[in-house]
Amino acid sequence: MREIEYREAIKEACIEEMDRNPKVFLLGEDIGVYGGAFRAYKGLLEKYGPERVVNTPISEQAILGGAIGAALTGYRPVAEIMFVDFCTLAMDQIVNQAAKINFMTGDALHVPMVLRTQGGSGTGIAAQHSQSLESWFYHIPGLKVVMPATPYDVKGLLKTAIRDNDPVIFIEHKTIYLNKGPVPEEEYTIPFGVADIKREGSDVTIFAYSAMLLKALAAAEELAREGISCEVIDPRTLVPLDTDALINSVKKTNKLIVVSEAVERGSVASDILAIVNDKAFDFLDAPVKRVCGLNSAIPYNSKLEKACVPTKENIMQAVKGML
Amino acid sequence: MREIEYREAIKEACIEEMDRNPKVFLLGEDIGVYGGAFRAYKGLLEKYGPERVVNTPISEQAILGGAIGAALTGYRPVAEIMFVDFCTLAMDQIVNQAAKINFMTGDALHVPMVLRTQGGSGTGIAAQHSQSLESWFYHIPGLKVVMPATPYDVKGLLKTAIRDNDPVIFIEHKTIYLNKGPVPEEEYTIPFGVADIKREGSDVTIFAYSAMLLKALAAAEELAREGISCEVIDPRTLVPLDTDALINSVKKTNKLIVVSEAVERGSVASDILAIVNDKAFDFLDAPVKRVCGLNSAIPYNSKLEKACVPTKENIMQAVKGML
Amino acid sequence: MGKISKEMQIEMLKKITEIRRFEERTVQYYQKSKIWGYLHPYIGEEAVAVGACMALKKEDYIISTHRGHGHAIAKGADFNKMMAELFGKSTGYCKGRGGSMHIADTELGMLGANGIVGGGLPISVGAGLSCKMEKKGRVIICFFGDGAANNGVFHEALNMSAVFKLPVIYICENNLYAISMCARESVAGNDIAARAKGYGIPGYKADGSDVIAMYEAVEKAVDYARKGNGPSLIEAETYRFLGHHPNDPALYRPKGEAEDEKKNRDCLKNFKEKLIEDKVITEEQFSEMEKEIEKRIDAAVEFAENSPEPELDKFLERVAINQ
């Protein structure tokens, strides 16, 4: 199969959906000639013109309100917030408006919009540009949360997100836009709520998503050479969560490690632990182990920055500590 | 001991701290003649004048920036955001600025400010005025999170919050302002990070805070009559968290129920579960049980609203289910 | 006033009366605890909504505020569904989930009230984008208060709408207060209409107690918008006859101010007297009209009373969708 970059997969998803449905349009900062901060939209302005590739002022609330209002009136906007850190400027629109409108209006209105953004550390851009805030969205009823790790997944899931009738928070990772991976030429979509066993194994289950999935796979690879068999499960969508796949894997391996780049305290990882505790306590041979970000903002210095988020070694150590 | 209302205790704390330190001042919406949405500040404008009781426009970002900037330059502001739901309009100031400034500047600057706000459901004011968002703040390094349930605690903790050198998120509950409780005439403060065993017991530990603490106590009272002995532990401050007190209690009772009004998914409650799982797995006779808010926005209709958050009965049932 | 037909004038008077009577009744039922939570009566401001909505076509949109009943009724909302919603019933606009602050009606292009001050402003941008993309000449009116005019969302929405020349008519209902905060003390420069210049768009004041003045002002802006010239800002000078909500005695207002307003600027009394003087309608015809309105409100109350509460099971099913 041909291999394309993660960001190309994003672009292909947009093109296919924009061609499929004239109601789909893009908005956000620097998405015009600039093509977006990570150049995922390169060429789309030229292709679709400024009405469908809406380059906006630096007005995060109006960007998301722009998406919500358009969604309420028949369009399917894909709004980009350049960094998930900047969502902090518009949480009202996300949480009090987009997430709740359908509920509050007794299902009278729907908000079929996608909020595309990216997060995570690893590029030395420090505390206000490196956060992993998925735990916030995960906590809010009414939001779907998608965090694809591979070109294949990002394409199939973005297409599904655009077709969804309710708001989807679509979080990419800043370090993986140039990663290449197999993506079929033919059209496909990936349903929400279906985890992908990225690697089968029998000794321990590793639950990981986004950039951390790649570290988990690298760890599993290395551990395999030492004779340790890890099952690596990628939820792909945190909401809806494929609880069954997770529990089934735990029932098989009886051991679970949850890996997440986000600050551990109050994280999705803690919640995954809690879910497994609820549903598969008796199958656990050892307490579930979280391997997460330190309880710290992300520093500039590379050495410190690296120390703040899980490494392949941390994951390997956690696996070994469990056996 | 004399009994005073929760809101009077808040006012007393402010008065004492404002008298003690001329750098302390209040700002927020409708805190002037109106005395604040719950009248906790009634009379303070008259007492301290408009320079120390700053009645602001509806500008949540400028209110919090107003606090941060004053804190950076030698003052000790207590900023009020009328409902925790409206913090969504100013999360950048809280999370990217207040929480991180000390860290990002290599400890050069401090932000000694208090954000006073209130949350929770129970008064029929629906989805945008009834949220419990402490889990968000809990997830962000650099923020302390205080959630007092009684007049005694709110007074002692608010005084400590005002004296703290770093930002404190101080979350009250809208249904308890008129509750009365014993508060000494003499001055006192309550240190952060010290849980309070609100009721001793031996069969099961119930961890609960804010308004849910009161429900937990009511449940424990009723269970006592049935011969079941619950230990009810009130963390009072979620950050810093008195992990020792929690673990010690679990080691004693070997059973834990975590009660929280917040939506269960991705909540503080999940994290408490995870902490106990990490530190006291072997002492648990049964999986930790969470009794939390439904995964829903809060509806207007009272019957539905009540169904969305834990009741005394839910807590009792959870206890019984564990024995 | 030449071009405004007698029929239209009578229709305006009727709508004003509908809102007045409806709101009086909601206050009554609030005091009887049939309605609870927050209720923000529109009494005294009716001419703003009516004048504005009369300048619209049925397919045009409006977006509203926490004080939204008047806007809904002016756009044609159904009394039964409104009252049932306020009573928290399953037959209400929001199936009892939303209450006063979340009424929306897709068929009428009423995109929703809002519990967040200014929450609709960013959303108006999106509706404006969609009107523009659709090219059917639709427009949207965005209502908001003097308090909202100081929030960041105002700025982002007006700027972005102006940048893209969106067909949005911004109507600021300056009723002189935001809860207890007087506009003279919170709106720097004390001239909201003048803020339009900062965005290079038309801005003007209109007498919000005069339905004809309102109609003419809004018609001009609607025309301007339909022609593709972009947004306008209209500051409607109005007054809230009651407190912020039914339990607010509004002691923060200078003595006599409300009485003067009620005496001199009552949009219902003045317009009725004018139409009688102009022989557009007789006192008897008006009484007749009023009676008919009262009857419809009686019927709405009966409908609400007799409607079933939402079913808990169904609600829980709905909630499960979020998982």
Next chain:
Amino acid sequence: MGKISKEMQIEMLKKITEIRRFEERTVQYYQKSKIWGYLHPYIGEEAVAVGACMALKKEDYIISTHRGHGHAIAKGADFNKMMAELFGKSTGYCKGRGGSMHIADTELGMLGANGIVGGGLPISVGAGLSCKMEKKGRVIICFFGDGAANNGVFHEALNMSAVFKLPVIYICENNLYAISMCARESVAGNDIAARAKGYGIPGYKADGSDVIAMYEAVEKAVDYARKGNGPSLIEAETYRFLGHHPNDPALYRPKGEAEDEKKNRDCLKNFKEKLIEDKVITEEQFSEMEKEIEKRIDAAVEFAENSPEPELDKFLERVAINQ
């Protein structure tokens, strides 16, 4: 220009040169990967910061942006600590935790750069409140870009500062671009200074390529603020000579635009030539000054190179404080 002494003129030229040479060097070291993450060079805009800060006393405050090196240097920041910070070293302003976007210096009243566009605007309100409460005649300059002028924070900060008549001087550095977005296409009305009228405060433009013009404009505003008249808004017309960051070729700008600006509006070249023409300084003296500056920058680079990396252990200790 009469009252501006020769010494001051020379000081201005020196500061401009310092910034220019410092920035050139940071770009070099960025290309050598000694500096990483985000770096936003101030080259071309030096006269704005220098003219502005020359109008301040030492005890006055400034608050800065992501493009903040020039502001820091103009206020007197230490080259060594700045360069060390950019190199991520423990001797840097932020102990290597902050990098380019978070430099602050309490002693100089430099309240911090910011990675969030407009993030400093709300904070300026608080610093303004404290200046006003202190009654020592202090003022604060708040720098921000044309892009930030479209964000809600601009509105909230200007309105609130105007309401309370705070001594804040708002300086919008209109360098025509926000990353790729041209101000003409994002600032509705294309006149940022005119927005001041909406808040009833003075607003005017100043030639940001002319340090004397900047100084005079800012001095007027400072004087106005010190006298208790409140804030002003100054739109400094300037231009970013380089791309948004060192790797941005700035292809979104029309051909020749940057070349013209560099040729005609280079604040360093023009001011130097003027001072030579006015016989305030000779070519030789300037060369001497330049050499001395280069030496200090060399020394700063050496200092940075030779400084130790932050110690991981110490960092982890600091992190533990958050627990």
